Amino acid sequence: MGMAADSEFHVLAVDDSIIDRKVIERLLKTSSYQVTTVDSGSKALEFLGLREDDGINPNTPSVSPNNHRWRLQEVEVNLVITDYCMPGMTDYGLLKKIKESSSLKNIPVVIMSSENVPSRISRCLEEGAEEFLLKPVKLSDLKKLRPHMLRTKIKSHNGKQEPEELGMPDEKIGFPSPKQEEQQQQQPQSKNNKRKAMEEDVSPERTRPRLNGITTMV
């Protein structure tokens, strides 16, 4: 993977709040990802190519392809980042549908939520989410996304399922990121046990540091 790898990653961001969509879009673009934003779980599934009929869905105003053509199933999505709680789809709904789909289940899903509820966090991780980010999401939080997207690219290369067999490529250090202050990689990600890595990353103890500077929580 070369230096241009970041801009090859396409993230689908799902949030019903127009403010949050704008912010997450800017955060992702600043991190050199290509971004598509949608305002609902069902639009996300449409974009990902999961729909009942085979008809071509017309562009809807609430979807902003961000210079991408609306070509279902031709657009590769490397990661889905979604708000936990949106009207119209039950909690975990989008996550579950993606993980239950044979064509989509390998797409890493990251959940965002304004509420730090440990049971919610565990449930999301159990349902297959790679990360749980507390809102408001910071630029530094997005550093956690890259390893998941890299792993998927390598997976499709080798056709291997198990993260244990992949490890992290050495060239991970070389990826430039415009606002990256340090080349720090998430060490736990390269450990063999994915579950353990998740717990290390997103245990309630770990989520607390994110609350520094955020003066309120529910």
Added chain:
Amino acid sequence: MDLVQLQRQLVDYKTSLYNEGFLDEQFTQLQELQDENNPDFVVEVVSLFFEDSERLLNELTKALEQQSVDFKRVDAHVHQLKGSSSSIGAQRVQKVCIAFRNYCEEQNIEGCVKCLQQVRHEYSLVKTKLESMFQLQQQILSAGGSIPM
């Protein structure tokens, strides 16, 4: 007022907004996302926040005027307002929303009505202050200066 004085005034003003709790670290994050390719990012996000908040405040007013108040609906609106104020760093608005949600949970109409008044007040304060700040920034830019961040 010369450019240097304007810039100093802006820095002082911003500092006071943080000190008085109107803005928090999240607003700083937004500013850091702004660059020469996206020079209006903060103004755009804040404008979306203003529009969205006004819509929500109207919805809240209507919902609380009903004969039989649907607290779930009220809570849903407050949750949205809490989220968006948090996303732009409007700390005082966010704080009132938290209290507001507690009253919703208790189904306490009086508490909710009081909170609505409070949140309207905090919203209009932060709106005025942000608009003043943007005006000051515009003055600096028009005078050929750059915004001290």
